[in-house]
Amino acid sequence: DTEVTQTPKHLVMGMTNKKSLKCEQHMGHRAMYWYKQKAKKPPELMFVYSYEKLSINESVPSRFSPECPNSSLLNLHLHALQPEDSALYLCASSQDTGRGRADTQYFGPGTRLTVL
């Protein structure tokens, strides 16, 4: 099973709302990722978690707050977003192979976020 699930599929929120995106995998992977993809652009890395610890933050604004409560779950908490944050948010997971080694990343179907 190489499935990564994400909920919700679609989300519309106002600029004063607080919402969360959820990602789950049961492949035993210990590395999990959040990517952001704007229309007609490639995905861009936001955060990497390794063994439930944040290992990479690509200078993402603090209105995006990631959380990894256990090895299977990854959340992205959203607060005071701007309309330009509207995008497809993709979660991925992989084996954590450490510095200098790598393994296949598997992506979820994404959450399409609209900020009004």
Added chain:
Amino acid sequence: GIQVEQSPPDLILQEGANSTLRCNFSDSVNNLQWFHQNPWGQLINLFYIPSGTKQNGRLSATTVATERYSLLYISSSQTTDSGVYFCAAARNMEYGNKLVFGAGTILRVKS
């Protein structure tokens, strides 16, 4: 960081035709993946191929790591092959999973 360039940016094929997509990267890599993104946004893994050659049905891929490029071959194309094809790479000796995506190739297969 690593730069990833894909060509061509757009490709229109008649059903049954063959095609080659190219990915150039600027540094040595320990991760290179090809993805197909369908119209609903799902990124589907095609190949994990930091070096060598792999085949999966009508698709095959070759990465020549010493020359810093990878090729994706699609044979006997079908309308369901339409979508965006991304190449993504992670630089060797960095944290191995920091993938950088190319801009993609938009493929349209006409019946």
